[in-house]
Amino acid sequence: MYYINEEIKDLYRIFDQNSRDGYIRMDLNENPVGLPQEFIDEVLSEVTPEFVAKYPEQLEFTTKLAKFIGVEVENICLVNGSAEGIRYIIQAYSRPGGKVLSVTPSYAMYDVYCEMYGRKSVHVDYDENLKMDVDKFIDAINDDIDLVIVLNPNNPVGDVYSYEEMDRIVEACKKHECTLLIDEAYFYFYPNSFIKYAMENDHVLLTRTFSKVFSLAGARLGYVVGRAPEIELVQKLCTPHNVNAFGMLFAEAIIEKEGMLDKLVEKQLNGKQHLIDTLEQKGYTVNADEGNFIFIKPKNRDASEIVDLMKKDKKILIKVYREVPNLGDCLRVSIGEAEVMDIFIEALEDIDK
Numbered sequence: 001m002y003y004i005n006e007e008i009k010d011l012y013r014i015f016d017q018n019s020r021d022g023y024i025r026m027d028l029n030e031n032p033v034g035l036p037q038e039f040i041d042e043v044l045s046e047v048t049p050e051f052v053a054k055y056p057e058q059l060e061f062t063t064k065l066a067k068f069i070g071v072e073v074e075n076i077c078l079v080n081g082s083a084e085g086i087r088y089i090i091q092a093y094s095r096p097g098g099k100v101l102s103v104t105p106s107y108a109m110y111d112v113y114c115e116m117y118g119r120k121s122v123h124v125d126y127d128e129n130l131k132m133d134v135d136k137f138i139d140a141i142n143d144d145i146d147l148v149i150v151l152n153p154n155n156p157v158g159d160v161y162s163y164e165e166m167d168r169i170v171e172a173c174k175k176h177e178c179t180l181l182i183d184e185a186y187f188y189f190y191p192n193s194f195i196k197y198a199m200e201n202d203h204v205l206l207t208r209t210f211s212k213v214f215s216l217a218g219a220r221l222g223y224v225v226g227r228a229p230e231i232e233l234v235q236k237l238c239t240p241h242n243v244n245a246f247g248m249l250f251a252e253a254i255i256e257k258e259g260m261l262d263k264l265v266e267k268q269l270n271g272k273q274h275l276i277d278t279l280e281q282k283g284y285t286v287n288a289d290e291g292n293f294i295f296i297k298p299k300n301r302d303a304s305e306i307v308d309l310m311k312k313d314k315k316i317l318i319k320v321y322r323e324v325p326n327l328g329d330c331l332r333v334s335i336g337e338a339e340v341m342d343i344f345i346e347a348l349e350d351i352d353k
C-alpha cells in the first residue's frame, strides 16, 4: 500500500504569492523599492561562469558575517531564509506530539511547522490593547513545553520585550528545560537585540534574516545564532549547499559597504515616520510600533474593500489581518522610503472616500 504522511496531506499552506511583479509591494514586509540599481549592477559585475557553476562555499561569508555581528563562525548557521532556520529549530528541539509555546497573533509559519511535524502549538494571546502580558506568558512556560518562541519585535504587532522581561523568560525556560527561539527578523528596524542570550545560554537560539532591512528577500538568506552545540545540531538538518551564492554575494557587499546598512535603515524608518505623520495630519488613526509595518484604520470604506481596490486600481498590494484583535478592520501596510509612501497616501485618499 502506498504511504502518505497524513500530517503533510492535511497541512494548510498558502501558495498565492505569485504575480506580484509590477505592483508596489507593501504586503509582505519587503522593501517595496529595493536596493539601488547601480549597486545591483556593481555586485553582479563580479559574477563569473565559475561563480555560477560552483556549489556555494559558506566559510568566507560566514566569517565576515560573524565578525560583523560580533560572534564566532561556530555560532552561526546560514539558512535559506530564516523561515528555514525556524523549521529546523522546531524539528530539532521539540518532540513528536510535544508542545511549542508562542504568542497570537504572530508569524504564521511556527504553527505550520508544528503541524508538519506533529507538534502541538499552544499560544498566549495579546490583550485587546495589543500588549503581551509577560507574566501570563511566563506562567504558560512549564515542564510540558519543549520549545518557546518569542519575536522581537513581533509581526504583525510590532510589540517588543524589555531586557528585564527577557531575563525572566530565559530564566523560566531554563527552570523548565525548554529551548528558547528568539525571532529577530525585524532587527535593525528595532535596534535592541537579544543576541547575548543566545551566546550566553545553552538552548537559546536566535534567527535573523536578510529579507527585510537588507532588501534581499529574493535571495533567500538568513541565519541562526547560538552556542556551538546548538548550531551544530541545526547545521545537521540543512540540505547540502542550502544557501545560494548570490544571496551571500549581495549580503557581503552590503555589510562591507561603509554606511550602506545605516542608510537603508534610516531611509526606511524616515519613510515610516513620514507615513505616520502625514496620515495623522489627514485624520487617520494609525497603530505603529516597532518593525517595518503599520496598521491604518480606514476613515470611510471597509478595509478588505480598500485592499481589493488598491490592487485593482492602484497596483498596490497591502493586507488586512482579520485575526488581530482591534485591528481586524485595519489596513496592514509595509513601509518603505518616503517617495513610495507618498504614492500610497495619494492612492489611499483617492479610494477611502
Ligand SMILES: Cc1ncc(COP(=O)(O)O)c(C=O)c1O
Binding pocket: 028, 029, 080, 081, 082, 083, 084, 107, 151, 154, 155, 183, 185, 208, 209, 210, 211, 217, 221, 222
Ligand atoms: C517574524 C518573521 N520571522 C521570519 C520570517 C521569515 O523571513 P525569511 O524566511 O524571508 O528570512 C518572517 C517573514 O516575514 C517574519 O515576519
